[in-house]
Structures are given as structure tokens and as C-alpha cells.
Amino acid sequence: MGPARAAPVIAIDGPSGTGKGTIARLVKRWLGWHLLDSGALYRVLGFAAERRGLDLDDEQAIAPLALALDVAFVEGEADTRVVLDGADATDAIRTEACGALASRVAAHPAVRAGLLERQRAFRLVPGLVADGRDMGTVVFPDAELKIFLTASAEERARRRHKQLIEKGLSVNLAQLLADITERDRRDTERAVSPLKPATDAVILDTTHSDISAVEDQVKRLVRERGLART
Numbered sequence: 001m002g003p004a005r006a007a008p009v010i011a012i013d014g015p016s017g018t019g020k021g022t023i024a025r026l027v028k029r030w031l032g033w034h035l036l037d038s039g040a041l042y043r044v045l046g047f048a049a050e051r052r053g054l055d056l057d058d059e060q061a062i063a064p065l066a067l068a069l070d071v072a073f074v075e076g077e078a079d080t081r082v083v084l085d086g087a088d089a090t091d092a093i094r095t096e097a098c099g100a101l102a103s104r105v106a107a108h109p110a111v112r113a114g115l116l117e118r119q120r121a122f123r124l125v126p127g128l129v130a131d132g133r134d135m136g137t138v139v140f141p142d143a144e145l146k147i148f149l150t151a152s153a154e155e156r157a158r159r160r161h162k163q164l165i166e167k168g169l170s171v172n173l174a175q176l177l178a179d180i181t182e183r184d185r186r187d188t189e190r191a192v193s194p195l196k197p198a199t200d201a202v203i204l205d206t207t208h209s210d211i212s213a214v215e216d217q218v219k220r221l222v223r224e225r226g227l228a229r230t
């Protein structure tokens with residue numbers, strides 16, 4: 001017999017505001033697989049680095065923290081709690097400001113290398129749904145299914161605006177659009193693991209689709225690849 005086959009992976013990549021996180025969670029529940037929210041790792045790292053007063057643009061200062069980071073993901077009923085240094089950081093890392101910190105630390109090659117094994121350790125039977133920017137290109141290049149979700153920046157800003165308003169936060173749509181455009185630019189233009197679809201990814205534009213239409217499309221692809229029991 002040959003070596004044991006690695007657990008299957010479904011990679012879901014794309015910029016923020018495409019419904020990526022929601023779709024990843026729906027597919028995870030549907031299949032009963034594990035979930036990797038890789039963005040949460042970069043967010044926690046940005047948050048921890050700032051809290052320690054490190055210079056986020058100093059690769060040599062941040063890379064050791066990427067290796068030493070004491071973070072755990074605890075599966076709850078509705079969501080995954082993110083525990084940093086023993087304290088719940090779930091809500092703290094979800095802010096727009098923390099998204100910007102994440103994209104700054106994520107630009108460093110040594111930081112990305114430092115988080116690689118941590119991410120691959122999530123690949124466990126019966127399978128993994130991996131949500132991020134480079135799941136299909138770098139972290140799991142042999143994923144069984146690669147999906148790249150896109151949507152116009154305007155539509156993504158509108159969705160994010162609605163989410164924040166529902167949370168009772170006051171936000172300015174024009175500012176959100178500017179922030180999203182800036183984060184896209186940083187993620188797309190960085191030298192290592194830039195945000196781009198894998199050559200074998202299925203690209204789904206969600207600008208004019210609601211989440212249930214995207215869910216149907218993704219489930220169809222999962223069935224077509226023989227990854228679902230039903």
C-alpha cells in the first residue's frame with residue numbers, strides 16, 4: 001500500500017466582502033468537515049503585534065511572533081471563538097482596523113512562511129474547507145476543489161456597510177469603499193502569495209447573486225467532484 005492519502009481540501013479564496021466566509025461555513029456544516037479561517041490567523045497576528053508595540057512593517061520583528069503565536073480556534077454552536085494568549089479575541093479581531101493590520105503583516109514573506117505549517121495542520125479527516133486568499137495557490141495547491149469568489153468593490157462595500165449597520169456600528173460607505181480598495185491593492189500587489197485565482201480555480205462572480213444562489217453553485221461543484229455523500 002502507498003502512503004495514506006491526505007484529507008481532501010476545498011479551497012475558497014477571494015477578496016473580503018464576497019461572502020467567502022459565509023459560504024465556507026455553510027459548506028463546512030453541510031459536509032461535516034473542518035474549517036480553516038486563514039484570515040483570522042493574519043488578523044490575530046496583526047492584533048497581537050500591535051498590542052506588543054511592534055512595528056508592523058518590520059518583517060524581522062513580526063516573523064518570530066508568527067511562529068510563537070499562542071492562538072486557538074474553538075468551535076462553538078454558531079461560530080468559532082478565537083482565543084489569543086488564553087483570552088477571547090473573537091470580536092476584537094473582526095474590526096475594519098484589524099483587517100488593515102492583518103493585511104500589513106500578511107505582506108511579509110517570512111510571516112507567511114511562518115504560518116504555513118500552522119495552516120496545513122488543519123488538514124484532517126474527513127476533510128477541510130479552507131477560506132483565504134492563497135488557499136488554492138500556495139497553502140493547498142493540491143486541493144480537490146478550488147473556488148475563487150469575486151464581486152465588484154462597490155458591491156462588497158455595500159455588503160460590509162449593511163453588516164456593520166446591523167451590528168449597530170456607524171460607518172461611512174465612501175470610507176469603507178476606500179478601505180476595501182486599499183486592502184485589495186495591498187493584497188493583490190504584494191510580492192508573495194498575491195491575491196489571485198489559481199489557474200485551476202472555478203471563478204464565481206457574486207456581484208449579482210445572493211448568498212443562497214452562490215451556495216447552490218458551490219454545492220453543485222462539490223457534488224460534481226464527488227466530495228459530498230449526498
Ligand code: C5P
Pocket residue numbers: 016038039040042043099102103104106131132133134135183187
Ligand atoms: O479574510 P480576512 O478579511 O479576515 O483577511 C484579513 C487580511 O488577511 C486580508 O486582507 C489579507 O491581507 C490577509 N490574508 C492573507 N492570506 C490569507 C488570508 C488573509 O494574506 N490566506
